[in-house]
Amino acid sequence: MKLSVVIPCYNVEKFVQKCANSILVQKGFDCELIFVNDGSKDNTLHVLENLVVKDNRIKVINQENQGLSGARNTGIENAKGDYIMFVDADDWLEPNAFELISKNFNKEDLFCFSYNRVFEKKSVPRDLKINGVYEAAFIQRRMVGLIGEELRDPSQADSLVTAWGKIYKTEIIKKNEISFLDTKMIGTEDALFNIQYLEFVNKVNVLNVSLYNYFKVNNGSLTNLYKPYLFQQWKTLYQKTSEIISNKNIDFQKALSNRIALSIIGLGLNETFSDLPFYAKIKKISVIFHDPIYIKAYQNLEMKYFPIHWKLFFSLAKSKNALGVLSLSYVMNFLIKK
The missing domain is CATH 3.90.550.10 (Spore Coat Polysaccharide Biosynthesis Protein SpsA; Chain A)
Structure with missing residues (x-):
């Protein structure tokens, strides 16, 4: 072989x-x-x-x-x-x-x-x-x-x-x-x-x-830290994934919905790498929260399984609190690098 x-x-x-x-x-x-x-x-x-x-x-x-x-x-x-x-x-x-x-x-x-x-x-x-x-x-x-x-x-x-x-x-x-x-x-x-x-x-x-x-330190490789179009790119990914699993059981549909909801972790961290002013980053996250696929995902997200810190994070996301989510994303970024 x-x-x-x-x-x-x-x-x-x-x-x-x-x-x-x-x-x-x-x-x-x-x-x-x-x-x-x-x-x-x-x-x-x-x-x-x-x-x-x-x-x-x-x-x-x-x-x-x-x-x-x-x-x-x-x-x-x-x-x-x-x-x-x-x-x-x-x-x-x-x-x-x-x-x-x-x-x-x-x-x-x-x-x-x-x-x-x-x-x-x-x-x-x-x-x-x-x-x-x-x-x-x-x-x-x-x-x-x-x-x-x-x-x-x-x-x-x-x-x-x-x-x-x-x-x-x-x-x-x-x-x-x-x-x-x-x-x-x-x-x-x-x-x-x-x-x-x-x-x-x-x-x-x-x-x-x-x-x-x-x-995860090489910033000059085939991937870069900040991805300005990540939100739109991931929406395309979700659409293509949805097409593949369209005939699968309900667990697959729940899984995709949860992936969309949880993706605010990556999207929030992505904004911490941006050179945009803080208020502009808040605005970008707010746009995500008002997108129909994210509104639906948070409606279906079961919060009972999360530990307390994640409950706080996703409660802020569910209530469309962009400032809170971005602030916690900075905390996560700091803890990751520590």
Whole structure:
């Protein structure tokens, strides 16, 4: 069994060597490394060319800038492995990642593993709250959104949706023509890709061990801190998700509604990164609260599951208190960085 590791690269000359080394030392899979240089303006291509000389498992594709989605799609097109794994070029794997995965991997259609969120001053393991083999429908619903008791920890809403931290079956992706949509359209390409992919999956294996390091400090990578059009992008994401789950059971509909309600966490944090005046940020959040899909989502949101601090936050959101939500978003931002 061969594993294709796809690594999109954009202005990552300071990080990509560490990323590559963390994969090249792995034992447990026969793998190829596909680095897609997505129009980098620094010395990323030079670093990649040096890597090619040192290891014949490495392939470098140079293209004009197409964004993260375009780079990943190029990697998929060129993948020769039975399975595909995505790694961001400023992230890295734990030394024993492949060894542990190979011991637990039974050629499921999708294999997921956990990760560390690496900040400037700390590293925080992500507890996925689930471990073992699950029906694909359950994992797909979890990726759509949280329901019931799961709402006790709203931070879990996006814990599973990343494209990295997973091993996909190449045949399923290519046969069903699954690809990453432009980030500029939906704000986050990972969630929709996974929800689409899970339409064609039977079993999912989840290993709740942090084997991937997600570096959240590099502001010059393929993602940036402030996203001015995030609200409209996420509305498009919700619409496309709704189309996929239109024939699913009521749990899926609840999950999507809850995702919309909980997304004010990300939207609030996003505004804390903006250079706009404080009053302008309040106005932007107020616009969100008066949007029909958010009004409906908060009407349906079950508050009883939330711990007291989240009850306060979502009570403010439900009452359309933009000032309160923005203020608490600044507090969250401070606590995250601390």
